Amino acid sequence: DVKVTQSSRYLVKRTGEKVFLECVQDMDHENMFWYRQDPGLGLRLIYFSYDVKMKEKGDIPEGYSVSREKKERFSLILESASTNQTSMYLCASRTDRGFEKLFFGSGTQLSVL
C-alpha cells in the first residue's frame, strides 16, 4: 500500500517563527499536494507539485511556499507563522500515469500561538 507520511501529527509554534511541514511518499509518485482544512471551509489547496522542482499555486498560496528537491519529499514552509495559519495540514500524492487516486497522509495539526 502507498504510504504518505507527514513528519508530525501535532505541532505548536509561535507567531513569527519559520515552520517546515514535511511530507514523504514511498510510491514514486510524480504529483504531490498540500491542503489545509478548517471547520466550515473544507479542504483548500495551497500548492501542488507535478514533478521535482516544479510547483504551482493552488487556491490559497499566500503566506506559504514549498520545496520539492527530491521526488519523494514535498515541504510546506511558513516563512513567518501567523495565528490565522492555525489549521490541519494534509499532504497528498498521486501518479500522473493516467488517472490515479490521491493518497493522503494523516495530517499535521498546527497551532500558532
Next chain:
Amino acid sequence: DAKTTQPNSMESNEEEPVHLPCNHSTISGTDYIHWYRQLPSQGPEYVIHGLTSNVNNRMASLAIAEDRKSSTLILHRATLRDAAVYYCIRSGTSYGKLTFGQGTILTVHP
C-alpha cells in the same frame, strides 16, 4: 470555488442504502467526477470516480446523470464505519489540482 454542490449533512440507519447527491451543473465534457471520504481523525481516502457511465467497486456505486450535471454516490448497506465526510469533486486532467468543497457529513445510526 469547488464547482460542486452537496448537502451539508445526511443521516442514515445501519444496513440501509444511502444515496449521497452531488450537483455539478457546469461540468465540462472531459471532467471526471471523483468521490473521497474522510473518516474522523484521518486524511481523505478515495472512494470511486467516473466520467459518463455508472461505476461500481467494492466500496460503493456511482450513478451519473445522463446530462452529467449531477451524480449520486450509493452506499448499498451503510455501516457505522461509513460515518464520514463525503466529498464530490470534479477535475479535468489526470494531474490537475483537485478542489474539495465542504462535503456532506454522513451520520449512520445503529
